Amino acid sequence: MIKTKKGILLVNLGTPDSPGTSDVRKYLREFLLDPRVLDIPAFNRYFLVNGIIAPFRAPRSGASYKEIWDKEKGSPLMYYSIRQKELLQEKLGDGYQVELAMRYQQPAIASALEQFRKEKVFHIRVLPLYPQYASASGGTVNQKVMEEVGKWQVVPEISFVNSFHDHPLMIETFADLGRKHNPSSYDHILFSFHGLPVRQLRKADPSGRHCQQVAGCCSRININNRYCYSAQCHDTARLIASRLDLPEERYTVCFQSRLGKTPWVEPYTSDVLKRLAAEGKKRLLVFCPAFVADCLETLYEVSTEYDEEFRALGGEKVQLVESLNDHPKWIDAMADLARY
Numbered sequence: 001m002i003k004t005k006k007g008i009l010l011v012n013l014g015t016p017d018s019p020g021t022s023d024v025r026k027y028l029r030e031f032l033l034d035p036r037v038l039d040i041p042a043f044n045r046y047f048l049v050n051g052i053i054a055p056f057r058a059p060r061s062g063a064s065y066k067e068i069w070d071k072e073k074g075s076p077l078m079y080y081s082i083r084q085k086e087l088l089q090e091k092l093g094d095g096y097q098v099e100l101a102m103r104y105q106q107p108a109i110a111s112a113l114e115q116f117r118k119e120k121v122f123h124i125r126v127l128p129l130y131p132q133y134a135s136a137s138g139g140t141v142n143q144k145v146m147e148e149v150g151k152w153q154v155v156p157e158i159s160f161v162n163s164f165h166d167h168p169l170m171i172e173t174f175a176d177l178g179r180k181h182n183p184s185s186y187d188h189i190l191f192s193f194h195g196l197p198v199r200q201l202r203k204a205d206p207s208g209r210h211c212q213q214v215a216g217c218c219s220r221i222n223i224n225n226r227y228c229y230s231a232q233c234h235d236t237a238r239l240i241a242s243r244l245d246l247p248e249e250r251y252t253v254c255f256q257s258r259l260g261k262t263p264w265v266e267p268y269t270s271d272v273l274k275r276l277a278a279e280g281k282k283r284l285l286v287f288c289p290a291f292v293a294d295c296l297e298t299l300y301e302v303s304t305e306y307d308e309e310f311r312a313l314g315g316e317k318v319q320l321v322e323s324l325n326d327h328p329k330w331i332d333a334m335a336d337l338a339r340y
């Protein structure tokens with residue numbers, strides 16, 4: 001029997017090369033021209049991205065990226081992902097070869113796969129770094145990998161992780177990170193997930209009649225909705241809350257980062273902030289369990305924008321719980337997901 005290393009391909013979203021407008025525009029164009037992300041007719045997508053989003057959003061997003069950009073290390077999403085790759089390689093040892101890729105921009109999925117081919121690694125497990133499944137996140141990663149290996153003469157033996165929203169070690173890591181902030185000293189706890197257009201949830205519903213059409217459709221996960229993004233988000237939040245002994249009335253699940261005017265999964269985090277401020281709540285602790293590394297959506301949108309929004313409404317503090325980043329228990333969770 002010929003012994004070879006086993007390959008692990010970690011894939012996260014990607015980030016611009018710099019916070020400069022032209023790099024951010026390049027990044028946004030590649031990202032938003034993906035039909036799994038902006039799932040509208042191709043003509044409308046090209047018009048929206050090239051005519052509106054790239055020219056108008058890029059300078060604004062660039063200014064936000066500047067706020068979180070580290071002078072030496074660059075984008076937080078990138079440097080935490082590199083660290084995760086290094087630590088996972090250390091943990092798994094010589095029997096495995098770990099590569100990191102980004103779905104958009106660099107390092108490209110094709111180059112990471114090429115590394116495996118060069119090293120004669122023909123067993124590969126793909127681990128998209130998104131706990132909850134969405135076609136716009138893990139779905140597009142796995143599709144891209146299939147497209148790339150589909151061009152090879154020898155198609156490798158390959159497996160894909162779809163999602164890991166309830167992985168016990170990941171749940172425990174979020175709970176550990178939350179405990180550091182002493183949740184009982186906050187008036188309310190939010191679990192703020194990245195949002196998703198409602199039409200994408202509907203398309204992922206195998207029955208076509210349940211998700212977003214029946215009240216409370218996905219507040220509980222079951223065999224029929226187990227790959228529903230919203231159902232997985234609610235389940236992740238419920239599991240973290242239960243590790244922290246938080247009763248239901250002490251926390252709210254909500255969704256941030258809406259883009260455009262079409263309906264996205266509700267409740268929107270902004271609306272929840274308004275309701276809580278009106279109820280007289282002053283201090284909020286916010287988990288962002290759709291992300292495994294701190295990034296623009298946590299460090300800027302939550303820590304800066306939502307904090308300012310909430311203070312303007314009479315609140316005192318929005319405190320972000322840091323992401324999984326390089327927490328040793330999260331590296332154990334990754335190793336558990338990776339080993340085969």
Ligand SMILES: C=CC1=C(C)c2cc3[nH]c(cc4nc(cc5[nH]c(cc1n2)c(C)c5CCC(=O)O)C(CCC(=O)O)=C4C)c(C)c3C=C
Pocket residue numbers: 013014015016028037038057061075077130134136137194195196197229257259290291294295296297
């Ligand atoms: C149609 C638009 C978008 C969908 C659908 C979407 C899904 C989605 N995104 C993530 C994770 C991340 N998104 C990030 C940034 C980001 N997301 C969108 C749009 C959609 N995302 C935009 C336009 C941006 C860019 C930033 C901005 O201009 O505001 C990031 C952060 C990247 C970074 O460099 O820090 C992450 C991570 C998930 C998990 C997801 C589906 C569930």
Ligand SMILES: [Fe+2]
Pocket residue numbers: 194257
């Ligand atoms: Fe996003």
Ligand SMILES: [Fe+2]
Pocket residue numbers: 201210211212217218219225228230231
């Ligand atoms: Fe649903």
